[in-house]
Amino acid sequence: MEVQKQLLSILVDNEPGVLSRITGLFSGRGYNIESLSVAETTDPKVSRVTMVTSGSPPILEQIQKQLNKLINVIKVIDLTGQEYVKREMALIKVNAKPDHKAEILRITDIFRGQVLDVSQEHFMIMVTGDTSKINAILNLLKPFGIREIAKTGCIALSRG
Amino acid sequence: MKLKGAQILLKMLEEEGVDTIFGYPGGAVLDIYDALMDSNIRHILPRHEQGGIHAADAYARATGKVGVCLVTSGPGATNTVTGIATAYMDSIPVVILTGQVPTPLIGNDAFQEVDIVGITRPCTKHNYLVKDVRCLAAKIKEAFHIARSGRPGPVLLDLPKDMINSTATYNPLGDVRMKSYNPTYKPNIRQVKKVAELIEKAKMPVIFSGGGVNLSLGHEALTTLARKTRIPVTGSLMGLGAFPGTDPLWLGMLGMHGTYRANMAISECDLMIAVGVRFDDRVTGKTDEFAPNAKIIQIDIDPTSIQKNVPVSVPVVGDCRITLELLNDLLEQMDRGKIAAKHEAWLTRIEKWKKSTPLVYDQKETIKPQFVVEKLYELTGGNAIITTEVGQNQMWAAQYYHFNRPGQFISSGGLGTMGFGLPAAIGAQAGFPDKTVIDIAGDGSIQMNIQELATAVQYNLPVKVAILNNGFLGMVRQWQELFYDRRYSSTHFSHSPDFVRLAEAYGAVGLRANKPEEVEAVIEKALATDKPVVMDFIVEPEESVYPMVPAGAPINKMLLV
Numbered sequence: 190m191e192v193q194k195q196l197l198s199i200l201v202d203n204e205p206g207v208l209s210r211i212t213g214l215f216s217g218r219g220y221n222i223e224s225l226s227v228a229e230t231t232d233p234k235v236s237r238v239t240m241v242t243s244g245s246p247p248i249l250e251q252i253q254k255q256l257n258k259l260i261n262v263i264k265v266i267d268l269t270g271q272e273y274v275k276r277e278m279a280l281i282k283v284n285a286k287p288d289h290k291a292e293i294l295r296i297t298d299i300f301r302g303q304v305l306d307v308s309q310e311h312f313m314i315m316v317t318g319d320t321s322k323i324n325a326i327l328n329l330l331k332p333f334g335i336r337e338i339a340k341t342g343c344i345a346l347s348r349g
Numbered sequence: 350m351k352l353k354g355a356q357i358l359l360k361m362l363e364e365e366g367v368d369t370i371f372g373y374p375g376g377a378v379l380d381i382y383d384a385l386m387d388s389n390i391r392h393i394l395p396r397h398e399q400g401g402i403h404a405a406d407a408y409a410r411a412t413g414k415v416g417v418c419l420v421t422s423g424p425g426a427t428n429t430v431t432g433i434a435t436a437y438m439d440s441i442p443v444v445i446l447t448g449q450v451p452t453p454l455i456g457n458d459a460f461q462e463v464d465i466v467g468i469t470r471p472c473t474k475h476n477y478l479v480k481d482v483r484c485l486a487a488k489i490k491e492a493f494h495i496a497r498s499g500r501p502g503p504v505l506l507d508l509p510k511d512m513i514n515s516t517a518t519y520n521p522l523g524d525v526r527m528k529s530y531n532p533t534y535k536p537n538i539r540q541v542k543k544v545a546e547l548i549e550k551a552k553m554p555v556i557f558s559g560g561g562v563n564l565s566l567g568h569e570a571l572t573t574l575a576r577k578t579r580i581p582v583t584g585s586l587m588g589l590g591a592f593p594g595t596d597p598l599w600l601g602m603l604g605m606h607g608t609y610r611a612n613m614a615i616s617e618c619d620l621m622i623a624v625g626v627r628f629d630d631r632v633t634g635k636t637d638e639f640a641p642n643a644k645i646i647q648i649d650i651d652p653t654s655i656q657k658n659v660p661v662s663v664p665v666v667g668d669c670r671i672t673l674e675l676l677n678d679l680l681e682q683m684d685r686g687k688i689a690a691k692h693e694a695w696l697t698r699i700e701k702w703k704k705s706t707p708l709v710y711d712q713k714e715t716i717k718p719q720f721v722v723e724k725l726y727e728l729t730g731g732n733a734i735i736t737t738e739v740g741q742n743q744m745w746a747a748q749y750y751h752f753n754r755p756g757q758f759i760s761s762g763g764l765g766t767m768g769f770g771l772p773a774a775i776g777a778q779a780g781f782p783d784k785t786v787i788d789i790a791g792d793g794s795i796q797m798n799i800q801e802l803a804t805a806v807q808y809n810l811p812v813k814v815a816i817l818n819n820g821f822l823g824m825v826r827q828w829q830e831l832f833y834d835r836r837y838s839s840t841h842f843s844h845s846p847d848f849v850r851l852a853e854a855y856g857a858v859g860l861r862a863n864k865p866e867e868v869e870a871v872i873e874k875a876l877a878t879d880k881p882v883v884m885d886f887i888v889e890p891e892e893s894v895y896p897m898v899p900a901g902a903p904i905n906k907m908l909l910v
Contacts, residue, residue: 202529209467210470254652260474261529
């Protein structure tokens with residue numbers, strides 16, 4: 190069966206061990222996590238986990254059911270196929286020789302990125318967007334020499 | 350009222366209706382044991398923590414109450430892991446209380462420290478590390494609620510020594526309310542109507558009942574459904590007892606060592622009503638060819654069980670008993686006589702399978718293990734609580750003893766834990782002191798927890814152990830015979846203890862039968878003895894369990910003798 194992606198927004202009790210219950214479920218049952226991001230919500234007792242998983246449709250169905258079965262999981266929202274907004278963020282440390290600086294700033298500008306840190310030899314650029322936008326800027330910056338990169342997982346909320 | 354953690358714990362156990370706990374003391378739980386001296390709760394001391402957890406598990410299976418096991422930190426806790434996984438796989442409500450090193454030492458690799466919450470996360474329904482004594486009562490209440498509700502399962506509470514020693518105000522608590530846990534008991538009535546409609550249309554239906562029917566006490570509703578509509582019933586290993594094993598509509602167990610007629614009926618049926626089952630691979634064989642002509646209805650309280658292994662036409666999420674009762678109500682408004690009449694041709698066909706290919710064995714000079722189980726059935730009037738070890742003994746017990754009620758057959762189904770049977774018999778006997786409890790064992794499995802004979806003797810729990818002694822790890826030997834060219838790698842015991850003298854050394858009674866004609870006398874004597882008895886039946890060494898579906902084959906492709 191065809192492998193599909195699934196974007197889940199999961200509300201969980203903000204307690205020690207909850208994340209390991211979730212990741213343990215995935216490793217124990219051989220499910221995939223493509224990205225994961227977790228943070229407290231406005232209610233300090235509740236955290237939101239945003240997760241991209243992949244698998245065949247029956248596996249995706251099992252993933253949702255198994256997550257729901259965890260006692261610390263309050264709600265599983267499947268955003269796939271819904272109207273939603275999703276973002277990732279990347280911090281990119283790129284070599285910036287004097288004669289490349291203008292070009293790099295121009296690219297950053299086109300992608301509505303921001304320069305967070307500058308030295309003689311490098312820029313640190315922050316860019317947000319979906320995976321393809323971040324991959325696009327990475328491709329453009331690659332020729333200058335990317336020193337380091339840190340990316341968040343995907344976060345998302347439904348519209349409306 | 351200010352109480353110490355240990356006192357709050359025992360108070361809560363009493364409030365939850367706990368009258369018996371199985372436990373083993375140690376440094377981290379000294380304070381709980383001290384408080385136990387002033388409690389009315391009966392404490393049974395096994396000889397190994399694994400014995401304690403299995404006994405607590407079987408106590409739950411036999412009585413329907415939550416089993417409780419109390420152990421110390423570190424090795425005490427890790428020794429329960431096999432038993433916790435056993436209970437988890439079979440959905441048995443057990444609460445495990447483990448001692449833990451004092452909270453300031455957690456994470457320091459302190460003496461007898463282990464992260465038991467981390468270790469048991471994948472094999473408990475839920476677990477807790479309780480660091481604050483003010484939360485203790487609420488967590489205990491939650492633990493019992495989670496263990497016994499929905500699809501039951503084991504819940505572990507890890508209790509640091511300093512928490513147990515500190516004091517808090519104890520106030521009685523109301524009912525547990527959890528926003529993240531709310532099992533669905535009442536099914537969607539539209540789904541149940543669909544089930545009734547499919548039953549009305551079916552010509553060759555079969556009911557496939559599992560552990561969920563036993564756990565929900567849905568046996569009476571199931572029996573009504575089957576008898577009023579004349580639908581034959583098969584069951585998984587965990588489902589035995591949910592439908593009377595003596596009823597003409599009973600097909601016997603399904604699956605790898607199921608009866609010919611059960612496996613054929615499932616393979617040919619046009620409608621399968623699966624209740625409280627999870628379609629384990631030992632039942633389905635090759636899933637692509639499992640019940641190829643059937644519409645499948647699956648009723649289960651756990652949504653993850655539905656469609657996990659087998660695609661389903663009508664899923665029904667709900668408690669098995671409640672759903673079956675609703676279904677019976679709906680069918681009562683329809684013409685059940687007409688529905689039943691449609692099944693006669695189908696039942697005749699099944700009867701032919703039963704006649705052509707029954708369960709058989711050939712009793713010659715050496716004792717056949719099947720013969721022993723049949724005699725046990727006869728001489729106990731089919732009324733004993735049977736526990737089993739794992740392997741051939743378990744399959745013969747399932748095939749040749751006929752069960753009539755939930756909690757009568759106690760066996761490690763999902764995990765297949767050798768060494769389960771004797772401590773399980775002790776747990777069941779602790780729940781029912783006046784009933785006959787028999788552990789049907791093999792000479793391999795029994796040696797995994799044989800130390801518990803001392804427990805049986807100490808507490809005067811007169812369990813009977815029937816060892817089907819073939820000198821082999823019989824089920825593995827059978828696979829080696831059939832699939833590994835009879836290369837018996839490490840399955841033969843060239844030395845075993847003298848089980849009769851071993852029993853006597855423990856203070857139990859030891860009996861032996863070498864010949865078929867001695868079997869009956871040995872069983873009769875054992876049943877008449879008011880002490881634990883070990884019966885050593887020297888059986889045919891290379892007897893195999895048949896029918897057998899080779900792993901991964903469709904279930905209608907059985908090896909027959």
